[in-house]
Amino acid sequence: MKILISDNLSNKGTDLFRAEEGMEVVVKTGMPKEELLREIKDCDALVVRSETLVDKDVIEAGKKLRVVGRAGIGVDNIDLESASKKGVVVMNTPEGNVVTTAEHAISMMLSLARNIPLANASIKEGKWEKKGLMGVEVYNKTLGVIGLGRIGRIVAGRARGLGMKVIAYDPFISVDVVRELGVEPVDLNEIFQRSDFITLHVPKVSGAKKFIGKEEFDRMKNGVRIINCARGGLIDEEALCDAIKQKKVAGAALDVFEKEPPGDNPLLKLKEVVCTPHLGASTHEAQENVAVDIAQQIIDFLKTGKIRNAVNAPSVDAETLEKIGPYISLGEKLGRLLAHLVEGGVKRLAVKYSGEIVKYNLKPVTLSVIRGFLGHFLKEDVNMVNAPSIARERGIEVQESQTSLAHDFASLVHVEVATDSEERLIQGTVMGKADARVVRLDDYIIEAVPGGNMLVISNHDAPGVIGHIGMTLGRHNINIAGFHLSRITPSGRALALISVDSPVEDNVLDELTKPKNIIFAKRVYLP
Numbered sequence: 403m404k405i406l407i408s409d410n411l412s413n414k415g416t417d418l419f420r421a422e423e424g425m426e427v428v429v430k431t432g433m434p435k436e437e438l439l440r441e442i443k444d445c446d447a448l449v450v451r452s453e454t455l456v457d458k459d460v461i462e463a464g465k466k467l468r469v470v471g472r473a474g475i476g477v478d479n480i481d482l483e484s485a486s487k488k489g490v491v492v493m494n495t496p497e498g499n500v501v502t503t504a505e506h507a508i509s510m511m512l513s514l515a516r517n518i519p520l521a522n523a524s525i526k527e528g529k530w531e532k533k534g535l536m537g538v539e540v541y542n543k544t545l546g547v548i549g550l551g552r553i554g555r556i557v558a559g560r561a562r563g564l565g566m567k568v569i570a571y572d573p574f575i576s577v578d579v580v581r582e583l584g585v586e587p588v589d590l591n592e593i594f595q596r597s598d599f600i601t602l603h604v605p606k607v608s609g610a611k612k613f614i615g616k617e618e619f620d621r622m623k624n625g626v627r628i629i630n631c632a633r634g635g636l637i638d639e640e641a642l643c644d645a646i647k648q649k650k651v652a653g654a655a656l657d658v659f660e661k662e663p664p665g666d667n668p669l670l671k672l673k674e675v676v677c678t679p680h681l682g683a684s685t686h687e688a689q690e691n692v693a694v695d696i697a698q699q700i701i702d703f704l705k706t707g708k709i710r711n712a713v714n715a716p717s718v719d720a721e722t723l724e725k726i727g728p729y730i731s732l733g734e735k736l737g738r739l740l741a742h743l744v745e746g747g748v749k750r751l752a753v754k755y756s757g758e759i760v761k762y763n764l765k766p767v768t769l770s771v772i773r774g775f776l777g778h779f780l781k782e783d784v785n786m787v788n789a790p791s792i793a794r795e796r797g798i799e800v801q802e803s804q805t806s807l808a809h810d811f812a813s814l815v816h817v818e819v820a821t822d823s824e825e826r827l828i829q830g831t832v833m834g835k836a837d838a839r840v841v842r843l844d845d846y847i848i849e850a851v852p853g854g855n856m857l858v859i860s861n862h863d864a865p866g867v868i869g870h871i872g873m874t875l876g877r878h879n880i881n882i883a884g885f886h887l888s889r890i891t892p893s894g895r896a897l898a899l900i901s902v903d904s905p906v907e908d909n910v911l912d913e914l915t916k917p918k919n920i921i922f923a924k925r926v927y928l929p
Contacts, residue, residue, distance in 0.1 A: 403704055404466075406441055408433060409451035411473055415693025422701055439463045447700050449473065450480070458484040469493065469703050471696040474683070477713055486714040493699050493711050496788065497552070498692035499683035504556035506682045507601055507631040508564075510655035514627055514676050515540050515599075541565040546597030548590070548613070549632070550575050550583070551780060554603035558585050569596060574779050576747040577822055579797035587747070594621040599629065605780060606633040611908045616641040619650055626650075631657040631682045639669055646674050657682050711788060726762050728836040729815060733767040735838065735852040735928045736817050736830045737774030742926045743858060746821030751775060751793065752801040759813035760804040768802050771817055811841065843897060846888035850899040853928050854883075857900040859914065860921040863889050867896075867919050875902065878910050895921070 405419050407429045419427045430441060435455070442448060442464040449471045450456060456470055461484040470480055472494040485492050513519060516537035524531055545561045547554050550572040558568045562584055569586045571593045580587035593600060600622075604613065614628070615638035628651060630637055639660055645651040646669075653674040659667060662680060669675050695711075702708045733753075753768045772789040776796075784792060793800050808814070811831040818827040829842035830852070840850045843858075861867045868887070875882060884901035906925050914923040 403446040404428065404444055405447045405449065405700065406430070406445040407449045408438060408441075408454040409449070409473075410453075411449060411451070412690045412693035414690050415449075415473065415697040418694065418697040418701065422705075425701075425704075435459070442467065446704060447471065449696060449700065452476065452479055454479065456480040456485075461485050461488055461490060464490070469700055471700045473689075473692040473696045474498070482714050490714075491703065491709060491712050492714045493696065493703070493709070494713055495692040495695040495699070496711060498695050499685075499688040500552040501556060502685045502688035503631060503682040504553045504560065505685075506657060506678075507553070507557050507603075507629055508560045510631060510657060510676060510678070511545075511599055511601065511627070511629050512540065514629070514653050514655040519676050520673060540599070542567065543598040544569060544596050546571070546588075546593035546600040547585070547603065548572075548593060548600065549603035550580060550585070551603060553632075554601075555583060557601055557603065558583060566599075569593060573746065574741075574748050574776075574796065576749050576797040580747070591621065594618055595623065597626060598623065599627045601629040602632045602636050604632060604636065606635045612636065612638040612641075614638065614642075616644070619645040622650065624650060625652040627652050628654040629656075630654070634658040634660045634662060639667065643668050643672065646672055722762055726759070726764065726767060728832045728838060729759060729764070729767045729813075730770045731836075732830050732832055732838040732852070733770035733815060733817075734774035734777075736815060736828050736840070737771040737776075738778050738928055739774075739840070739852060739856075739858075739926055740817055740819055740826060740828045741775045741778035742924055744819050744821055744824065744826055746823035748796070748798050748819060748821050750799045750801065750818075750820040752803070752818040752820075754802075754816040754818070755804045755814070756816070757806070757808035757811060757813035759815075760806050764802070764804070767815065768800070771815075772800060775819070814841075840899065843888075843899065845890055846897040848886050848888045848897070848899055850886040851884060851901065853901070855902045855905050856926040856928065857898070857902060857906060857914075857923060858926055859898040859900065859923045861896050861898070862919040862921065863891075863893050863896040864919045867917070868898075870917055870920075871898070871900070871914065874910065874913050875906075878907075878913075880904050880906060880910065 403424060404426045408431060410431055416427060419425050438460060442460055444466055445464060446466050447469045451473050456479060458481050461481060467490050469491045470485060475494055475496050477492060477494055480492055482492055517535045521535045542565060544567045547558050547568060547570040550570050558570060561568050569588045570580055571588055571590045577587040613636040619641055642654060655676040657678045658680055664670060670677060699710050753771050755764055769789055772793055773784055776789055776792055777784045814829055814831050816829045826844055830840050832838055838852055840848060840852050842848060881903040882900060883903050886899045887896060889896035911923055911925060914920060
């Protein structure tokens with residue numbers, strides 16, 4: 403078996419491959435595409451980081467290619483669709499740099515608190531100034547953690563070790579699980595009102611508004627300090643700049659920016675801002691960890707067929723995949739759509755199947771529901787392999803049940819979610835060979851094609867509502883591709899599921915919800 407390593411990889415990973423009998427290792431980095439296409443022809447595995455572009459041409463050229471391993475989290479440089487179609491497993495290493503990134507956030511917070519970068523620059527310029535570099539202690543201060551995933555949990559633990567009071571907001575983790583971490587669960591408004599330091603550990607959702615903007619800064623304590631080592635684009639950088647200049651925010655520590663490199667960003671000119679060039683995962687240990695992890699994963703796969711941390715389709719035989727493939731896609735969309743609507747810490751996710759589909763192994767469909775649900779609010783490392791463990795880690799009970807009895811449709815997928823504050827459900831089916839439909843949302847019977855940019859609007863059933871929606875979208879040049887309305891009783895509440903041809907911006911949402919008869923309007927994106 404031949405393994406091609408086309409990006410720089412720690413020797414610890416390369417040595418693992420070379421220690422395996424029957425494995426030939428070829429290390430060639432920085433290859434032009436033409437050379438890569440020649441080298442990949444007889445390779446069983448390809449190991450990359452972020453430099454090598456593994457596009458459709460590369461996948462097709464790999465006649466023997468069985469697995470692509472990414473030493474790191476992001477797989478933006480890999481054509482997952484082409485890999486899946488050809489049956490090539492794509493793996494990543496989501497665990498390798500979580501400690502490193504968390505430690506960087508803590509380091510940035512301490513540097514910000516004690517003005518370390520300014521002091522370093524000052525003394526190297528021959529100065530000995532102390533008065534202008536007065537800092538603050540973190541001991542007994544309140545740290546607000548937004549997002550309690552793997553990294554957020556480590557940051558919370560390290561902060562508690564420093565004697566900080568830690569409060570946290572994560573709407574998708576049960577409050578009981580948060581308390582078990584020794585952290586006080588609070589809502590987002592309390593994070594802003596009570597925190598002396600705020601650190602973000604959430605993904606950037608495409609098309610969503612900035613997580614922190616002018617309105618959020620206005621609700622914060624005077625002198626708050628902000629740390630972002632998660633994703634660029636979570637913070638309105640212009641609003642942050644203004645808040646620092648107005649002394650509302652005492653300072654910020656940023657490892658990520660909306661545009662990278664940040665270029666002529668005004669934040670870089672403020673002495674109150676500590677910056678690093680996206681170094682969250684840049685330690686020797688992290689690079690060794692991801693190299694060792696991806697090497698061991700690929701070795702296990704090539705020798706035994708075991709799959710870990712796969713990011714594309716689950717392992718399933720071709721005959722079964724042909725039958726349940728459309729339901730795998732449907733399941734992910736149902737989970738993701740429901741995730742857009744729920745509020746409160748999630749306790750239970752139940753997937754029920756009825757009808758003809760139960761004759762097949764439906765585990766991949768359940769995994770796709772979990773993946774879609776968690777993938778809405780977590781980072782890109784959620785896949786069908788690690789989704790169950792992530793759900794368990796977050797205190798979410800996953801249930802699966804089946805009945806051969808058909809209810810209204812030949813086959814039906816029913817998903818329920820229970821949170822600290824509510825219960826919601828969604829149902830879907832596949833018509834024909836691959837025509838997915840949402841057929842119920844809570845108590846509303848509906849028939850809508852799930853996919854792309856959508857709006858979910860709840861309203862009082864009254865004259866003029868539909869006209870208002872259509873005119874508002876029309877004024878903003880947003881074309882309606884499908885409009886599906888359901889009501890339970892005349893003059894009661896109604897629900898609309900609307901497909902649109904372009905994203906709906908914040909100002910349009912605000913305009914949609916102005917009339918008193920509109921209860922809420924939520925933006926949904928289903929890839």
